[in-house]
Each structure stands twice: as C-alpha cells, then as structure tokens.
Amino acid sequence: MDIIDKKLLSIIQKDFPICSHPFKEIGATLGITEEETLNRLKKLKEQGVIRRLGAIMDSRKLGYKSTLCAMEVPEEKIPEVAAILDKYIGITHNYLRNHKYNMWFTLITPSEEHLQKTLADLEQKTGYKIYSLPAKKLFKIKVNFHVPGLEEEKISAL
Amino acid sequence: MLCELDKAIIRExxxxxxxxxxxxLEIAHRLGISEEQLLQRIKFLQEKGYIRRFGAALRHREMGLKANPMIIMRVPEERIDEVGTKLASLDRVTHCYQRPMLPFLPYNLFVMIHAETKEECFVLAREMAELVGVGDYRLLFSEKELKKTSMRYFLEED
Known part of the structure; x- marks a missing residue:
C-alpha cells in the first residue's frame, strides 16, 4: 500500500459520493483518474483490505434488535460451536477473547421475539448457556478506522 | 416508513x-428504476438515518490494526452518561455502549478501540481510564476472529 492507497482508504470509509460517477469524483480529490481509482480499489478488494463497499445500515432504525453475547466454550468444542453460529445470518461478529467466557458474538434479528427465540435455539443446539448483554445505551458507533501510516501519530487516545 | 422499493434498494x-x-446505474437497471431515482432514494435513506454510513468496510487486521480489545469498565451508574459521552468523543474509540452488568462480569461500559499492537492498547486504555477517573477496567483481546460479516436485512429467511 502506498500513500495514495492509504488516502483512498481513508476517504472511501466515509464520504462515498452518491452520484453518477463516484469513482471519478473520488479520483479527482486524489489527483488520479477514474480508471486508476477503480484499479486501486479492485486491488485492495482482492488483497482483502476492503471487505465490502456499500451501505452500512442502522439496524435500530430498521426496527431490528441486537445484542452482544458471551459463552463459555471448552477449547475442544470451539470449532463445533463456531460452525453452528456461523450458519446464522444475524450473527455478524464472533471472536474468541481472553476471558473465562471466551466466545463473544453479536446477534441482530428483526424483532425482540425473534431475538429470544434465536437465543433459546442457539442454547439448545450448542448445549451451552448464552449470556446476552443488549445495549442499554449507545454512546458511539464509528467504524471508520484510522489508517496506520497515513500521518505521524503519537500513541494517544486524547 | 420504508416502502417495498426502499427495501429492494437496501437489499442491493x-x-x-x-x-x-x-x-x-447498474444497480438501478437491476431494480428497473432510473439512476436518478436510485440516487435520490439513497440520499433519502441517508438523511433519515437508515443508512448509517455509505462506504468501505475494511478488514482492520489487513491494515495492520491487529489489536482490537473490548475494554470493559465498571462505572458508577450515576456517572455512566458523563463517562460514556466523554469516551465516545475520543477519536480512537470506535464503539461505546452501556450494557447490563452480570454477576460474572461486573462491568457496565463496553468500549472498542483498534490499534497496531497490544502495548499500544494498554497505553490507550490507561489514558482513557485516567481521563474519566475509572479504576476498574479490563481489556478483552480478540484472540481469534471466527466470523466477521455484514448484516443483511429484509431477506426471505428473516
């Protein structure tokens, strides 16, 4: 990745132009052609840096209910349980974390009723208790990351 | 209220x-509408907040952001709004939620950051904790990504 790729990633994470020739517009801000912009994006997509380019919806606004769940899964059962969870479209993130409760996943469903049903279903299928931690208050969702190496940064949150 | 056309647009x-x-233009063709109509509708969905963000979802690990801990903090209930708002204002914080406390996990504020190294995360977390005057916190690092996808709404299997 060169500096133009990094700038491109930084731009394309947020203000994607909703217009007839969006890549031409993005290219113009970077001083490159539409064709080069598309080629760079295709490469970043192939390399796996870009997971998806499109709309990120607000699940709450669409009426969906979501939660964060924790489970305690024995080491040897992890692949099996992960495979069960993998089948659910509403389970979008699943991570192993360094805690007694080691499996952490997010679940999004069309309604509260659906959420409870899915949790019960998952407990039954996996055989493990699920601790659901629905957000009581949302302070922030950002999810455009700083691109490392784009500028000199000090390690500071402030 | 979203009409059937909006839902079809969201599916695309x-x-x-x-x-x-x-x-x-290509998407509009698939939907059987004009490009202009599609652009207007997407802008409407953005303005009304149905689309939280239009742009690229990146694989932060591929960008060199290999450490993504969930920082869990125990905050006195009466300070939760103040602390949550303060932490949410920091650029390096991507997610910040209040969640219910569980007996095995007596923490009520869940904060996500992304950084290049674990060491960097410890520095960031300590700074954040000092900033808001919270002493009881832990970093749950993701040791393995088992699943990471984007949610898909208004599908048949809903």
Missing part, C-alpha cells in the same frame, strides 16, 4: 456495489 446496496464507472 447492503451487498458490494460494482467497481465500474457508473455503479448506481
């Missing part, structure tokens, strides 16, 4: 938009 733009000169 929640996937990958095509990397071609006029991506919205």
């Amino acid at each position: 733009i929640q996937e990958d938009i095509p990397l071609v000169s006029q991506p919205f």
Whole structure:
C-alpha cells in the first residue's frame, strides 16, 4: 500500500459520493483518474483490505434488535460451536477473547421475539448457556478506522 | 416508513456495489428504476438515518490494526452518561455502549478501540481510564476472529 492507497482508504470509509460517477469524483480529490481509482480499489478488494463497499445500515432504525453475547466454550468444542453460529445470518461478529467466557458474538434479528427465540435455539443446539448483554445505551458507533501510516501519530487516545 | 422499493434498494446496496464507472446505474437497471431515482432514494435513506454510513468496510487486521480489545469498565451508574459521552468523543474509540452488568462480569461500559499492537492498547486504555477517573477496567483481546460479516436485512429467511 502506498500513500495514495492509504488516502483512498481513508476517504472511501466515509464520504462515498452518491452520484453518477463516484469513482471519478473520488479520483479527482486524489489527483488520479477514474480508471486508476477503480484499479486501486479492485486491488485492495482482492488483497482483502476492503471487505465490502456499500451501505452500512442502522439496524435500530430498521426496527431490528441486537445484542452482544458471551459463552463459555471448552477449547475442544470451539470449532463445533463456531460452525453452528456461523450458519446464522444475524450473527455478524464472533471472536474468541481472553476471558473465562471466551466466545463473544453479536446477534441482530428483526424483532425482540425473534431475538429470544434465536437465543433459546442457539442454547439448545450448542448445549451451552448464552449470556446476552443488549445495549442499554449507545454512546458511539464509528467504524471508520484510522489508517496506520497515513500521518505521524503519537500513541494517544486524547 | 420504508416502502417495498426502499427495501429492494437496501437489499442491493447492503451487498458490494460494482467497481465500474457508473455503479448506481447498474444497480438501478437491476431494480428497473432510473439512476436518478436510485440516487435520490439513497440520499433519502441517508438523511433519515437508515443508512448509517455509505462506504468501505475494511478488514482492520489487513491494515495492520491487529489489536482490537473490548475494554470493559465498571462505572458508577450515576456517572455512566458523563463517562460514556466523554469516551465516545475520543477519536480512537470506535464503539461505546452501556450494557447490563452480570454477576460474572461486573462491568457496565463496553468500549472498542483498534490499534497496531497490544502495548499500544494498554497505553490507550490507561489514558482513557485516567481521563474519566475509572479504576476498574479490563481489556478483552480478540484472540481469534471466527466470523466477521455484514448484516443483511429484509431477506426471505428473516
């Protein structure tokens, strides 16, 4: 990745132009052609840096209910349980974390009723208790990351 | 209220938009509407907050952001709004939620950051904790990504 790729990633994470020739517009801000912009994006997509380019919806606004769940899964059962969870479209993130409760996943469903049903279903299928931690208050969702190496940064949150 | 056309649009733009000169024209063709109509509708969905963000979802690990801990903090209930708002204002914080406390996990504020190294995360977390005057916190690092996808709304299997 060169500096133009990094700038491109930084731009394309947020203000994607909703217009007839969006890549031409993005290219113009970077001083490159539409064709080069598309080629760079295709490469970043192939390399796996870009997971998806499109709309990120607000699940709450669409009426969906979501939660964060924790489970305690024995080491040897992890692949099996992960495979069960993998089948659910509403389970979008699943991570192993360094805690007694080691499996952490997010679940999004069309309604509260659906959420409870899915949790019960998952407990039954996996055989493990699920601790659901629905957000009581949302302070922030950002999810455009700083691109490392784009500028000199000090390690500071402030 | 979203009409059937809005839902059909969401089903398209929640996937990958095509990397071609006029991506919205191609999507509009699939939907049987004009490009102009599609652009207007997407802008409407953005203005009303149904689309939280239009742009690229990146694989932060591929960008060199290999450490993504969930920082869990125990905050006195009466300070939760103040602390949550303060932490949410920091650039390096991508997610910040209040969640219910569980007996095995007596923490009520869940904060996500992304950084290049674990060491960097410890520095960031300590700074954040000092900033808000919270002493009881832990970093749950993701040791393995088992699943990471984008949610897809208004599908048949809903």
